Amino acid sequence: MYHHTRRIYSKLIHNPTVLNSILKRNAGHSKWANIKHIKGLKDGQKSMMFTKLSRQMKVAVQLGGSPDPKFNLKLEQVVEQAKRMSMPIATIESILKSTQTDKKQCKSYLIEIKGPGSCIILCDVFTENLHALKQVMATMLKKHSSKFSEGSGGMHFFDEKGIIIVDPLEGNKPEEDVLEIATEHAIESGAEDVQVLEDGYIEFICSTGVFNKVQEALAKLNYKINSASIEFIPNKVQTLSDTDLEICSNLVSKLENHPEIVRVFNNVA
Structure with a gap:
């Protein structure tokens, strides 16, 4: 998990009326927006x-x-x-x-969890025994003020998007200038949103239907792609108390470390 609150410059590309304005925000699409992969891994x-x-x-x-x-x-x-x-x-x-x-009959499932402070956690799992996995998860959830969510209502709090993070531009340009350049290229490549992350990395957000097209266009514009993935991005975030935030952080860490849980998403502000 990446817990550091970061300064982000962002533009919503799909709305032409904001092309001449810069929105500064502290959390991006989530306080826990996962950019640890650009930091180098132990x-x-x-x-x-x-x-x-x-x-x-x-x-x-x-x-x-x-x-x-x-x-x-x-x-x-x-x-x-x-x-x-x-x-x-x-x-x-x-x-x-x-x-x-491999003869194991593993299948992919998306499990919804109601976490501390009524936040929503999504777990993308791959297992041959969903019942056994959920038993293990249930023990984790009980210890962290959480439970499985009934139905699929939690999905309404997320949009599935393509997330493409590229390396910083050369030349140590001011962040506002980087955003202006990236905005033009986002429009050209078909992205919907662009953000300048900490240390100058740039995040392009696009619909899943043009995910590959945007990557190819950015590569042609000489961007070095650092990571590219389809993710669930919260469209409505939940603010937690410090206590609930710590509990949720510990839970997400344990979920991420389970070998059958492939990816974890949440809507924590």
Whole structure:
């Protein structure tokens, strides 16, 4: 989890009336917007990230029907992300090969949780035994003032978007200038929103339908893509007390460390 409150400059690209204004905000789409992957990972963190990417590849093969990235768009996206995270090619190939021989009937599920202070937590899981996994999760939730959410009402608090983070521009330009340049390129590439993150990294947000197109356009504009993924972004955030925030942080950390939980999202302000 990335807990640091960051200064962000942002423009909403899909609304032409704001092209000449700069919105400064402190939390972006969430106080916990996950940019730790641009900071460099310690060995333990890298091992966990590789485990998560491995499971994401298996999910992509299951959903896309092919272990060949050339014929599976979702798999191609995950493989590219794994390469950016310096996962060895041999490891990637081994994972893809294992999907053809692995007899486990794992399936992908999205689990909703009502967390501390009525926040919403989404868990993207990949397991062969959902009942057993939920039993383990239930113990975690009980210890952290949380419970499984009935139905799928929590999904209304999120939008599924493509998130593309690129390396800082050269030349140590002022953040306002960086935003102006990035805004023009976001419009040109088809992105909906752009933000300047801390240390100059730039985040482009787009609809899932143009995710690959935007990446290709940004690459042609000489941006170096640091990470690219499809994520659930909160459209309505929940403010927590300091106590609930700490409880929620501990819960999310435990959920993220479970090998069958691929990704975790939340709507904490």
